[in-house]
Amino acid sequence: MTKEGKIILFMGSKGGCGQTFISNCIANYLASHSALNILMIDMNFGSKDSRIIYKISEEDVRTIFDIKDDVKNLDEKILKKIIVNFSNSLNYIFPPLNYDISKKLSFKLLEKILKILKRSFNLIILDCNFYIDFNINSGSLFDLIDEIVLVSLPNIISLGNLNVLLKYFLNFKEYLDIKVMINKFNLRPALPFSSINNVIKYPIDLFLPYDKDIEQLYVMKGPASIFSYNLRIVRDLMEMSKRIEEEVRDLT
Numbered sequence: 001m002t003k004e005g006k007i008i009l010f011m012g013s014k015g016g017c018g019q020t021f022i023s024n025c026i027a028n029y030l031a032s033h034s035a036l037n038i039l040m041i042d043m044n045f046g047s048k049d050s051r052i053i054y055k056i057s058e059e060d061v062r063t064i065f066d067i068k069d070d071v072k073n074l075d076e077k078i079l080k081k082i083i084v085n086f087s088n089s090l091n092y093i094f095p096p097l098n099y100d101i102s103k104k105l106s107f108k109l110l111e112k113i114l115k116i117l118k119r120s121f122n123l124i125i126l127d128c129n130f131y132i133d134f135n136i137n138s139g140s141l142f143d144l145i146d147e148i149v150l151v152s153l154p155n156i157i158s159l160g161n162l163n164v165l166l167k168y169f170l171n172f173k174e175y176l177d178i179k180v181m182i183n184k185f186n187l188r189p190a191l192p193f194s195s196i197n198n199v200i201k202y203p204i205d206l207f208l209p210y211d212k213d214i215e216q217l218y219v220m221k222g223p224a225s226i227f228s229y230n231l232r233i234v235r236d237l238m239e240m241s242k243r244i245e246e247e248v249r250d251l252t
Helices: 019-033 049-053 076-082 107-120 130-135 156-172 193-199 212-221 223-228 232-251
Strands: 006-012 038-042 091-093 123-127 147-152 177-183 206-208
Touching: 006 019, 006 107, 006 232, 019 038, 019 049, 019 123, 019 147, 019 212, 019 223, 019 232, 049 212, 076 107, 107 123, 147 156, 156 177, 156 193, 206 232, 212 223, 223 232
Parallel strands: 006 123, 006 147, 038 091, 038 123, 147 177, 177 206
Antiparallel strands: none
16 A cells, blocks of 8 residues: 655745745755655745746746646646656746636645645645635645644744634644744844743744855755755754654654
């Protein structure tokens, strides 16, 4: 019997929290430093960020919205047409640029897509914002994933939003494995650790520092390039990647 892969969704408590940076770095590290078959899916519809990071010049790269809503005939061969393969073994699905926000995804189609992909990939990493769930017709993306990583900045607005998200998932999606990351804890305006623990009544898995040079390297040379440096932020991302690898291996 073929074991299915795991789906982890990275989501920020507000814009600019860094879930895209974190998820791309982890996907690249695992693709290069593990035997796992990794797929990264950018679901930030209408955003060109990932194309810039990966230097994809073709704006007409095929996306999920190019797949016809034909659940019965959908197969792996069709899905391969929307996957971009990189030299470091990372596989990637880019978001549509010309995205009509009024257009809804079919839940049945998305469910079938992820079900097929889970048979081919050990780990699927999704990067998206909460609003995407309102654009899925007749179902929720959160019913299709195994784990969610909530990323927050250490300021009162981000942490307040994080509390709202935690309440939602803990009340309605009890089956989800939820992890919390505090990003850029060393930047102002940041609450001290003791205050953060008072605001967030949930275990925090990682405090990730900010490093300007690493962020610039990420933008200029891509996510995989940062792992040549022995810095706190790089070591933390490596350790988180290794924990994810161990969890996935336990499932296979």
